[in-house]
Amino acid sequence: MTTLVAAAAVFLLIHLLISGTRLRDAITGAIGQGPYMAIFSLASIGVLTWMGFAYAGAHRGPNPIYWAATPATEWIQLGVTFVAFLLAVPGLATPNPTSVRQEATLERPDAIKGMLRITRHPFLCGVALWAAGHLMVNGDLASLILFGTLLILAIVGPLSIDAKRRRALGPTWDAFAAQTSAVPFAAIAQGRQTLKLGEIGWWRLGLAIVIWAALVWAHPMLFGVSPLPVG
Numbered sequence: 753m754t755t756l757v758a759a760a761a762v763f764l765l766i767h768l769l770i771s772g773t774r775l776r777d778a779i780t781g782a783i784g785q786g787p788y789m790a791i792f793s794l795a796s797i798g799v800l801t802w803m804g805f806a807y808a809g810a811h812r813g814p815n816p817i818y819w820a821a822t823p824a825t826e827w828i829q830l831g832v833t834f835v836a837f838l839l840a841v842p843g844l845a846t847p848n849p850t851s852v853r854q855e856a857t858l859e860r861p862d863a864i865k866g867m868l869r870i871t872r873h874p875f876l877c878g879v880a881l882w883a884a885g886h887l888m889v890n891g892d893l894a895s896l897i898l899f900g901t902l903l904i905l906a907i908v909g910p911l912s913i914d915a916k917r918r919r920a921l922g923p924t925w926d927a928f929a930a931q932t933s934a935v936p937f938a939a940i941a942q943g944r945q946t947l948k949l950g951e952i953g954w955w956r957l958g959l960a961i962v963i964w965a966a967l968v969w970a971h972p973m974l975f976g977v978s979p980l981p982v983g
Contacts, residue, residue: 846874869939
């Protein structure tokens with residue numbers, strides 16, 4: 753369990769204390785954007801892999817359970833993760849100035865369309881829902897650490913990204929942020945944006961559904977447990 757805690761702490765630290773702060777600005781100023789992104793990407797993949805192995809190892813030792821899944825929570829988490837994929841997959845496939853090296857998207861006349869009308873952080877919103885769904889049905893300490901870490905990062909990450917973009921883009925970013933929201937549907941509810949589902953691209957939504965269904969089917973083979981309710 754100690755190894756999992758250490759891996760989770762390092763994962764949070766490199767994202768919250770480096771990625772979106774002025775320390776990142778200093779590092780990129782010294783070594784350049786390209787080398788920084790290469791090093792940061794390798795570090796993120798390495799620590800995420802470390803977390804995965806540490807999570808598996810934590811189940812072989814003492815691992816207190818605080819709550820157990822029920823048929824009701826299993827059905828709920830299926831629905832929650834389905835919505836998570838509807839946000840995350842189209843979000844990754846949509847040009848977005850909050851994504852790495854896509855700041856130039858703001859220069860396009862149609863910079864705000866599709867998923868960005870719903871939220872300017874669709875992928876991280878999807879990750880947050882995915883992590884929350886898994887916490888519903890995994891009440892053991894190891895799962896709390898793993899999925900809780902990813903949930904925290906997915907919630908705090910948009911704040912860090914927004915601050916980073918504001919420092920780099922100034923008024924251009926402010927104009928974009930004024931027409932969008934970090935919280936899904938908030939800008940629409942406040943009248944700052946309109947919902948146009950057709951702009952998302954039905955192929956993106958279809959791809960999300962296919963990937964979600966494939967992972968539900970393959971979950972027992974990949975992770976040793978079925979996400980489908982047994983009762």
